[in-house]
Amino acid sequence: MGLALPAESPSLWDTIQREAVAVAAAEPVLAPWMHEAIVNHNDLAGALAQLIAVAVGGSSAEKALTRRLAERAYRDDPSLIETATLDLRAPLDRDPACPGALHVLLHFKGYIALQAYRISHRLWESGRTEFARELHGRITQALHVCIHPSATIGSAVFIDHGTGVTIGEGVVIGDDTSILQDVTVSRSPGGQAGAPRIGRGVLLSAGAMVLGNVHIGDFAKIGAGSLVLASVPPGTTAVGVPARLVSRTPDPRPALNMDQSLP
Structure with missing residues (x-):
């Protein structure tokens, strides 16, 4: 996943x-x-390591451990910062109320939670699953955003507000997706095998739930408060409990325009 765009822009x-x-x-x-959060750092990687450590919290020793863990991850895998930069640009492009990039770094907990998840995912992929679970648990408690470290999430993803967002084990989310508060994307509670797969450029409106082995096609829109239990074709709006297909989405880029209105 990911667009062939430049890495962090000086x-x-x-x-x-x-x-x-x-x-x-x-x-x-x-x-x-x-100065502690931004000015004293030479680049985005240094600032993010500090901000993640402060956000996740804990004792001074625990914060130092989290900061070193993030610093090492960014040093060993520069693509994490490339993705963090694309994620950072997403709210600047999509949220007209966003004052600027500094505001995103300091006040958008969905952004910080997403970057902390990316580190836990790297731990998970490298076989350090218990450490990944520990970091995941601390992120969830501190920020009220629960993203399982086994989930796979593309770049330029925007988690707006963040509170109550739950992304479960094995979920796949494509590039350019926008996710609002209280969204749940998870396996079926009934034990059905398989996790949701969310395509590129999808808008998951506030309070939406996507459960089970379903596929949400590229550029689809899921209405606020909807419960999706079946796959949704690309470019289609789904709304209701359980969700029904309303029409082809008139906006070809719903996640970029963040328009939650229904046809």
């Missing part, structure tokens, strides 16, 4: 640092945090 990081310096000057009470 201009983006320069912009973030300038914004942090401006905030520190305008609000001196915030200056120590701006």
